[in-house]
Amino acid sequence: MDESVSFVKQNFLNAFGESPSVVSRAPGRVEVLGNHTDYNEGYVLSFAVDKGVWAACGGSTTEQIKLLSSHYGDSPITLHETVPQKENPWTNYPLGVYAVLRDNGFPVRPFNMAVYGNVPLGAGLSSSAALEVACGIALTTLFDFQVEPAELAKHCQRAEHTFAGTHCGLLDQFSSIFGKKDHVLFIDFRSLDHQTIPLPSHNLCVAVTTSGISHSLVESAYNERREECARAATFFSRSDPSVRTLRDISPERLMSAKGALDDTAYRRALHIVGENERVLNGIQLLRQGDLVQFGKLLHQSHESSRVNFENSCPELDTLVDIAGMIEGVYGSRLTGGGFGGATLSLLDWESREEFEAKIREKYTAKTGAEANVYFASVDDGARVVEP
Ligand code: GLA
Numbered sequence: 238m239d240e241s242v243s244f245v246k247q248n249f250l251n252a253f254g255e256s257p258s259v260v261s262r263a264p265g266r267v268e269v270l271g272n273h274t275d276y277n278e279g280y281v282l283s284f285a286v287d288k289g290v291w292a293a294c295g296g297s298t299t300e301q302i303k304l305l306s307s308h309y310g311d312s313p314i315t316l317h318e319t320v321p322q323k324e325n326p327w328t329n330y331p332l333g334v335y336a337v338l339r340d341n342g343f344p345v346r347p348f349n350m351a352v353y354g355n356v357p358l359g360a361g362l363s364s365s366a367a368l369e370v371a372c373g374i375a376l377t378t379l380f381d382f383q384v385e386p387a388e389l390a391k392h393c394q395r396a397e398h399t400f401a402g403t404h405c406g407l408l409d410q411f412s413s414i415f416g417k418k419d420h421v422l423f424i425d426f427r428s429l430d431h432q433t434i435p436l437p438s439h440n441l442c443v444a445v446t447t448s449g450i451s452h453s454l455v456e457s458a459y460n461e462r463r464e465e466c467a468r469a470a471t472f473f474s475r476s477d478p479s480v481r482t483l484r485d486i487s488p489e490r491l492m493s494a495k496g497a498l499d500d501t502a503y504r505r506a507l508h509i510v511g512e513n514e515r516v517l518n519g520i521q522l523l524r525q526g527d528l529v530q531f532g533k534l535l536h537q538s539h540e541s542s543r544v545n546f547e548n549s550c551p552e553l554d555t556l557v558d559i560a561g562m563i564e565g566v567y568g569s570r571l572t573g574g575g576f577g578g579a580t581l582s583l584l585d586w587e588s589r590e591e592f593e594a595k596i597r598e599k600y601t602a603k604t605g606a607e608a609n610v611y612f613a614s615v616d617d618g619a620r621v622v623e624p
Contacts, residue, residue: 242262242623244291245292246623248305249305252303252313253295253313255295256295257294257295257351257623259375259378259623259624260293260621260623261291261294261371261375261619261620261622262290263369263374263413264285264286264356264416265364266283266284266367266413267283267284267412267445268281268282268572268573268581269535270516270570271515271516272548273546274484274512276405277484279482279509280513280517282424282516282519282520284412285412285413285415285617286362286615287614287615288354289354289355289413290352290354290368290370290371291371292350293352293375294349294350295350295379296346296348296379297349301347302335303348305351306351307352308354309325316332321400329400329401330368331350331369333369333395333396333397333399334372334393335348336399337392337395338377343376352368360447360579362579363413366405366410366413367413367619370389374389374619378621386414386415389410389414390411391407394406403456406426407426411429414618415618416615416618418616418617420615421433421434434520434523437527441528442584442588444581444583444592445572445580445613446608447579448550448578448600450550450553451577455577462546462548468499468502469483469498470483472502473486473490473494483509486506504546505546515534515538519531531568531583532568533568535567536568536570539553539554539557542571542575550575550576552604553575553578555600556608559595559596559599560596565592566583567584
């Protein structure tokens with residue numbers, strides 16, 4: 238049995254004196270291309286990775302929910318009320334999922350749960366979505382009801398909005414659910430249609446490099462970007478009510494608004510419109526196996542983040558610059574929300590040792606901070622592991 242499964246089952250047994258009825262697993266995700274496009278109803282390429290969250294779950298005979306995380310202490314936390322928690326903020330993710338499912342009429346009841354995760358925290362791999370999805374899947378199995386996977390992603394997103402207070406898009410939960418081993422997931426966030434595209438080369442290596450930087454205002458900066466994008470969309474919808482979001486704006490139309498739209502909103506829109514274009518081009522390049530051109534799109538994406546969306550930071554720029562100078566690297570960019578966090582780099586398998594050594598050495602020399610490189614395998618989406 239997978240070590241992580243035995244570990245989380247043992248934790249459950251130690252805490253609750255019986256074996257869990259269900260064990261689920263949900264992966265972290267990497268955003269490949271399509272930055273901040275999800276809440277603008279645009280396009281994204283992403284995949285799920287081999288690091289994730291395992292949730293062991295069983296029914297309770299009491300009216301309380303009891304949660305244990307191997308990251309946060311040895312004894313379970315008992316929750317008496319289904320309201321957002323100020324203490325032990327991590328409990329908001331499972332509790333939020335439970336509350337949203339219950340409020341949507343699903344037959345959930347109080348439960349006991351032990352969770353274990355190996356997604357690096359604060360690395361931009363969305364450990365929080367993995368926790369929500371693992372919890373959602375465990376509860377549907379434990380209480381024996383069906384939820385369409387895309388609906389489950391939305392319930393998990395709602396939990397994050399209402400319990401954790403982050404107004405994220407749907408990318409993280411969706412990727413954790415629909416990821417496919419050795420495939421890139423293409424998602425249209427207007428229709429929620431999605432397809433998978435095989436990774437073009439078995440020689441391809443995926444590196445996620447954490448910058449060690451986490452912006453203290455990351456949530457407010459994220460929400461501010463959302464508002465700026467909405468402001469840009471409103472500018473267009475005033476004269477054309479068919480415009481709902483920046484998804485409806487072509488590059489030409491945006492360009493014709495330069496000067497009329499305020500500069501900040503214009504640059505935010507330029508990023509989103511450009512990202513949508515890059516994703517659509519990127520799909521063709523992946524299908525043709527053209528990693529060289531695909532890699533260039535990653536660099537363009539980062540540049541646009543740096544200049545237009547202003548969600549990069551000097552440390553992420555340094556990581557991307559160093560990666561760009563290493564032979565065998567196709568492309569590199571910040572991944573996820575930005576304002577710190579991690580970069581994604583695509584490289585040849587043979588370059589991985591040199592990549593790790595150079596990144597670590599040069600990054601520390603330049604910034605004084607420490608970078609960590611994690612070579613990810615592209616994995617399947619969430620599932621029930623037991624029974
Ligand atoms: C975070 C959010 C996602 C998405 C990305 C940026 O990861 O949770 O919904 O907006 O940032 O693309």
